Amino acid sequence: MSGYQLSGDERLLHKAEDLGTRLLPVFDSPTGMPYVNVNLHTGKTRGAETNPAETGTLLLEFGMLSKLTNRPEFYAKAKRALVETWKRRSPLGLVGSSINVDTGRWVDRESHISGGIDSYYEYLWKCWRLFGDQQCRDMWQPSIEAANRYLADDVDGALWYGYADMDSGKRTHSYYGALDAFFPALLALSGDAARAARLQDSSFHMWQLHGIEPEVIDYRTSKIPYPGYALRPEIVESTYYLYHYTHDPKYLAMGRTLWRDFVKYCRTDAGYAALADVVAKRKKDRMESFVLAERSSTTTCCLRRRRRWTSTQ
Secondary structure, eight states: OHHHHHHOOHHHHHHHHHHHHHHGGGGOSSSSOOOSEEOTTTOOEEOOEEOHHHHSSOHHHHHHHHHHHTOHHHHHHHHHHHHHHHHTOOTTSOOOSEEETTTOOEEEOEEOSSTTTHHHHHHHHHHHHHHOOHHHHHHHHHHHHHIIIIIEEEETTEEEEOEEETTTOOEEEOEEETTGGGHHHHHHHTTOHHHHHHHHHHHHHHHHTTTSOOSEEETTTTEEEEOOBOOOOHHHHHHHHHHHHHOOTHHHHHHHHHHHHHHHHHBOSSSBOOEEETTTTEEOSOOOTHIIIIIHHHHHHHHHHHHHHHHTO
8 A cells, every 4th residue: 555655556556455355354253353364365264362453453554445445344344343452441441462352352461562462552543643533532542541550660760661450450560672662652643752751761771781672671670581682663663753753862862872783783794683682692593574664764764864953053
């Protein structure tokens, strides 16, 4: 769809519509939340156990496809999946880590903003911003309030977001990591710049502990339960958003540090290698495609802004 919008080539839109049509059977569950897998030839589905980041984050793509093709079923099915996920939040307003789309029951009731839930929050706000859907905004407001109340954690003056039981709000883990580092961008985009800046400082602190961020740290002990680095771009995106909304040059300097460290520890002759251990800086023989798709596009935007800012000084 992005290719079509950039080029106007109708063949790309036809391909997107064809793929979207083949994906539609995933929504044919008793709850309307999508199954994990679908056979694109037969339409057969499998994988009833999934998470809010999969059930609740299809609306931007399917919604845009609906708009471009004038086929309302794309938006309707993705919107229902998001609503059905939101309806199953706890009385505190939190969602869990894993849910069964056949029964609608939570399999794992631990709540957080990390992988498996992260983009659920992101798309609640962005579907409002992109489509002007008031219901999405109405779902966003109590959801972000619950996250800020039960997941946010103030430790020695620093702001983090940890894990909690979705029913009691009791802290279960003081974990924060590379995937969580998207949240300052979302906070800034939704108008909470002050909270975004505090959390971004924590993300950058996590990065600086060993010169590059680990997958997960325990922010109360600074221990690293998961020491790998998968080349994730979330912290770069948040740095860009903070600069975009504040114009504070400290975020340009922050972005420069992220880029230099990334090149220093991950660059190889053939690309950029993930790290098995951020302390030992031991490389893996692996590079995900999002390194070029997400990190590079955000870095390019930052560098362009850096050049414009420098030229005015």
